[in-house]
Amino acid sequence: MIGKGTRLYSMILHKCPRCHEGDLFTSGAYNMKRFTEMPEKCSHCGQRFMLEPYFYSGAMYVSYALQVALFTTVYVALRVLFNPPMETYMITTMVVALLIFPITMRLSRSIYINFFVSYDKRFRQKQV
Numbered sequence: 001m002i003g004k005g006t007r008l009y010s011m012i013l014h015k016c017p018r019c020h021e022g023d024l025f026t027s028g029a030y031n032m033k034r035f036t037e038m039p040e041k042c043s044h045c046g047q048r049f050m051l052e053p054y055f056y057s058g059a060m061y062v063s064y065a066l067q068v069a070l071f072t073t074v075y076v077a078l079r080v081l082f083n084p085p086m087e088t089y090m091i092t093t094m095v096v097a098l099l100i101f102p103i104t105m106r107l108s109r110s111i112y113i114n115f116f117v118s119y120d121k122r123f124r125q126k127q128v
């Protein structure tokens with residue numbers, strides 16, 4: 001189990017990077033109308049989630065890395081398990097990328113904000 005206080009905890013569970021208590025997103029990943037919505041600040045410690053205007057445009061680089069990892073994983077899995085024709089690789093990769101897009105988008109934002117905000121145990125139990 002991933003413990004509180006590690007960046008991985010905040011990244012995987014989409015928790016506030018400073019207190020690991022508040023949620024980074026307001027709804028579930030597959031709520032198609034609201035899956036990108038984030039509260040302005042943490043409900044627990046008050047950390048602002050939009051550090052500067054267009055802050056999350058930098059998360060595209062993280063998203064790119066996640067997509068490359070995904071494409072590689074799908075390719076290797078298909079190659080090892082079925083060795084299908086090339087069209088199958090392309091179609092399967094696109095379908096998988098579309099299906100998990102909300103997850104990769106949210107994960108990339110979560111990873112990106114953790115580059116800039118560190119865990120601070122003083123905010124663990126304190127309510128602001």
Ligand SMILES: [Zn+2]
Nearest residue numbers: 016019042045
């Ligand atoms: Zn917080």
